[in-house]
Amino acid sequence: xxxxxxxxxxxxxxxxxxxxxxxxxxxxxxxxxxxxxxxxxxxxxxxxxxxxxxxxxxxxxxxxxxxxxxxxxxxxxxxxxxxxxxxxxxxxxxxxxxxxxxxxxxxxxxxxxxxxxxxx
Amino acid sequence: xxxxxxxxxxxxxxxxxxxxxxxxxxxxxxxxxxxxxxxxxxxxxxxxxxxxxxxxxxxxxxxxxxxxxxxxxxxxxxxxxxxxxxxxxxxxxxxxxxxxxxxxxxxx
Numbered sequence: 001x002x003x004x005x006x007x008x009x010x011x012x013x014x015x016x017x018x019x020x021x022x023x024x025x026x027x028x029x030x031x032x033x034x035x036x037x038x039x040x041x042x043x044x045x046x047x048x049x050x051x052x053x054x055x056x057x058x059x060x061x062x063x064x065x066x067x068x069x070x071x072x073x074x075x076x077x078x079x080x081x082x083x084x085x086x087x088x089x090x091x092x093x094x095x096x097x098x099x100x101x102x103x104x105x106x107x108x109x110x111x112x113x114x115x116x117x118x119x120x
Numbered sequence: 121x122x123x124x125x126x127x128x129x130x131x132x133x134x135x136x137x138x139x140x141x142x143x144x145x146x147x148x149x150x151x152x153x154x155x156x157x158x159x160x161x162x163x164x165x166x167x168x169x170x171x172x173x174x175x176x177x178x179x180x181x182x183x184x185x186x187x188x189x190x191x192x193x194x195x196x197x198x199x200x201x202x203x204x205x206x207x208x209x210x211x212x213x214x215x216x217x218x219x220x221x222x223x224x225x226x227x228x
Contacts, residue, residue, distance in 0.1 A: 010130075036217075046155070046163065046206050048217040055222040059216055095162055104209065105217065107151035113162050 002026040004096050004111035011117050012090075017115055018083040022096030023076070030074040032053040034099035034109060037070060037081045039092040047092075051099050052079055086118045123211055124152070124220035129224040132197045142190045142207030142220045149214065152190035152207040154183060157222075163206065167192055194225075202227040 022035070031036060037049040049108035050060040052070045060068055064083070072079040083090060093115050097107035124144040132138035142152055151170055155163035165174050167183035180195045190209070194201055207220040 036146075038219075045222040046208075046219040048208075048219060051217070061216065100168070102169070104151035104153065104169060106165060106173065106208065107155070107163070108165050108168075110162040111166070 006114040041092045126220040
């Protein structure tokens with residue numbers, strides 16, 4: 001059974017960098033698939049952040065591209081998200097998920113999500 | 121603003137059929153996937169591809185596409201189907217991903 005688990009600080013100060021890690025179990029991240037990040041501000045909808053392949057190939061949401069870095073560590077079976085220069089608008093539940101990269105890609109496994117609040 | 125448009129809220133009587141729609145130009149080229157999200161929980165994939173359900177998703181859930189509109193139908197809605205539903209597809213460039221704004225389904 002594939003499982004994903006997000007981890008990282010629950011509170012980040014404005015202008016600082018948000019850093020989250022997704023640990024994958026039950027599947028080798030280096031085998032195949034893309035791996036993605038999605039976020040959801042409180043009371044709002046889902047927003048795609050970006051995806052990464054085990055080779056390091058990335059795709060980012062243009063609205064966030066200048067501030068985000070997604071990386072992968074196959075030795076730890078993890079992938080990570082860094083979001084710089086955060087503001088209160090970046091307060092959200094952050095999810096990691098596995099991407100089935102077909103012509104119509106979809107997220108088949110999701111982490112439980114982790115709430116990150118941006119506040120001084 | 122989202123490139124995929126969903127009605128914010130839809131209601132259905134218990135046991136009746138409901139269709140939740142998602143509009144966007146990219147849907148002329150790419151199928152949508154659909155996600156169910158209950159309060160405090162992570163989204164769950166319910167429909168992907170032309171009309172496929174992951175293991176464990178009841179067969180009362182189905183999907184279809186016509187032109188620029190993707191639809192997810194629940195035939196015989198149950199109380200446990202009350203949730204937010206999101207469509208997702210590629211963006212108009214075909215390179216990136218985008219979610220619809222979500223539809224809150226109420227089962228009466």
